[in-house]
Amino acid sequence: MIRLVLAAMLLSLVGTGYVYADTKDVYTIRNISVDESAGSVIEAREKAMGAARLAAARQLINKITLASDRAAAGGIPIDGALAARFTAAVDVEEETAGAGRYRGKLAVVLNPQTVRAHLDSLKVPYLDAQAPLALIVPVASAGLQPAWTTAFGERNRGALVPTVTATYGSYTAFSTWSDISPEATPQNARRGILAELQGRDGAWRVVVSTVTPSGTESVGATPPATTLEAAADAVATLMDESWKQASIVRDGSRTDVSATVLFTSLVEWNTLRGALARSPLVSDFRTRAVAREGAVVTFSYAGDEKRLRNDLVQRGVTLAREQDELTLRSAVSTSVLQ
Numbered sequence: 001m002i003r004l005v006l007a008a009m010l011l012s013l014v015g016t017g018y019v020y021a022d023t024k025d026v027y028t029i030r031n032i033s034v035d036e037s038a039g040s041v042i043e044a045r046e047k048a049m050g051a052a053r054l055a056a057a058r059q060l061i062n063k064i065t066l067a068s069d070r071a072a073a074g075g076i077p078i079d080g081a082l083a084a085r086f087t088a089a090v091d092v093e094e095e096t097a098g099a100g101r102y103r104g105k106l107a108v109v110l111n112p113q114t115v116r117a118h119l120d121s122l123k124v125p126y127l128d129a130q131a132p133l134a135l136i137v138p139v140a141s142a143g144l145q146p147a148w149t150t151a152f153g154e155r156n157r158g159a160l161v162p163t164v165t166a167t168y169g170s171y172t173a174f175s176t177w178s179d180i181s182p183e184a185t186p187q188n189a190r191r192g193i194l195a196e197l198q199g200r201d202g203a204w205r206v207v208v209s210t211v212t213p214s215g216t217e218s219v220g221a222t223p224p225a226t227t228l229e230a231a232a233d234a235v236a237t238l239m240d241e242s243w244k245q246a247s248i249v250r251d252g253s254r255t256d257v258s259a260t261v262l263f264t265s266l267v268e269w270n271t272l273r274g275a276l277a278r279s280p281l282v283s284d285f286r287t288r289a290v291a292r293e294g295a296v297v298t299f300s301y302a303g304d305e306k307r308l309r310n311d312l313v314q315r316g317v318t319l320a321r322e323q324d325e326l327t328l329r330s331a332v333s334t335s336v337l338q
Helices: 002-026 041-064 067-072 080-086 112-122 145-151 177-187 228-247 266-278 305-313 331-337
Strands: 028-037 087-098 101-110 134-139 163-165 191-200 203-212 215-221 255-262 282-290 294-301 317-322 325-330
Touching: 002 028, 002 041, 028 041, 041 067, 041 080, 041 087, 041 101, 041 112, 080 087, 080 112, 101 112, 134 145, 134 177, 134 228, 145 228, 177 191, 177 203, 191 228, 203 228, 215 228, 228 305, 255 266, 266 282, 266 294, 266 317, 266 325, 305 317, 325 331
Parallel strands: 134 163, 134 191, 255 325
Antiparallel strands: 028 101, 087 101, 191 203, 203 215, 255 294, 282 294, 317 325
16 A cells, blocks of 8 residues: 555656646747848847747637636736747747848747736636647548648647647548557557538538547537648637637636545556646545545546536546546546446
């Protein structure tokens, strides 16, 4: 028992680094194109840096808030001074300079504490916690499949819903978790996102569904897009907006609960513990007791039990009431048992 508890504690310490990594990815805006001219290269470069800071601040605010909430607050104006206050660093990805002109691509890292404080002062709800990594599964007719897969790129790590793109397997719009998991699991992806391409050149539309060990759930369809790249971007936007709608906490009310977590190995326990600790709906997570096949935990959650269940299933965890007590298991283990 003591050995198990100590091992769980060590694994929890190892996992803390991922929280920072997620936050940094969300608050880093990459590939900002700049092209500025001035009396000197130095002045042009400063103008470009300022333009990048402003663009990054506006993109970040749009990323972590909902349009309806921004509108309800009367908008969130951002000028150069506020963007400079938000910015922690500016990194150069590409640059060309000369004759009073500066062109390039920049990445801007913004300060989470400063941005959060500003949104809190405006009473604008936000979500800057990433969803679990998902395997994006592009589905198209045979002739379009390679181009459709390429449109997504290798991964989308800075999004609220980070993804890695499937590169093998004959997937269809009806693929299940058993079809997807051989590629998803080695990538540490907890779910799949089916992106079925429909329409024609100049008017592409994508039907999107999520696939977990618990089944397939429709997310919706994207608006028409003129290119495959724009259609892939629309899928990312749809997933991010859906994640914000499901996870933004709008009030301070919480439900305090005690639950039993059942697992078959220490690795599975750490995965289950991590899923709870990383959910944006969960706070004050505590482990009260750990044994060989189960643990007792306490935590508080926002919203209702159905909302919590839907969040956890995206993380590979099932939540059920057994004899009027909350019980959590790995969704993978549960699907195998079924």
